[in-house]
Amino acid sequence: MKDKWGNKSGCIIRKVFCVVYVFDCRIKKHLFTFVIMKLISILFILTLFQMLSSCVSNKEEDLPKNPNNCDTLAMSYAGDIASLFKNNRCLDCHSSQTATAGIILDNYQSVVNNADKIYPAISWPAGTPPGKQMPVGGPKVSQCEIDQFAAWMNQGKQP
Numbered sequence: 001m002k003d004k005w006g007n008k009s010g011c012i013i014r015k016v017f018c019v020v021y022v023f024d025c026r027i028k029k030h031l032f033t034f035v036i037m038k039l040i041s042i043l044f045i046l047t048l049f050q051m052l053s054s055c056v057s058n059k060e061e062d063l064p065k066n067p068n069n070c071d072t073l074a075m076s077y078a079g080d081i082a083s084l085f086k087n088n089r090c091l092d093c094h095s096s097q098t099a100t101a102g103i104i105l106d107n108y109q110s111v112v113n114n115a116d117k118i119y120p121a122i123s124w125p126a127g128t129p130p131g132k133q134m135p136v137g138g139p140k141v142s143q144c145e146i147d148q149f150a151a152w153m154n155q156g157k158q159p
Helices: 011-053 077-087 108-123 143-154
Strands: none
Touching: 077 108, 077 143, 108 143
16 A cells, blocks of 8 residues: 555655654764763863862972971071970070070080080980970981981081
């Protein structure tokens, strides 16, 4: 049996079905491509955000001290040792006003006179009683600062 256009009945339905099927497959393919591109775009934006948010200041004063890069050359009291005592809060107990145990760390001559007592107090050699480990109740002075103090002593205790 033929329709008014001369096609056998059922052929039009098959043609329409084929056109719809092909159209549906193309839409699905484009939808899949669209979703993948959106995911890639979101991933790129998140990666970019992570990279930008992980940036930090690289100013020298903001960087932590590198223990493997401890400068012990040309040590001086004014340039290196005085700040060691200030940064580790040694002056809270050992300033000219307090002078705990008679040790004064805020002037050059007193530090020179007591250097042999100061070094074991900050370096905590084996057998040093807890009451002699400085700073009392605080963390040990960094190894770099201990090495700098020893270098300052070995270099002639420069002012």
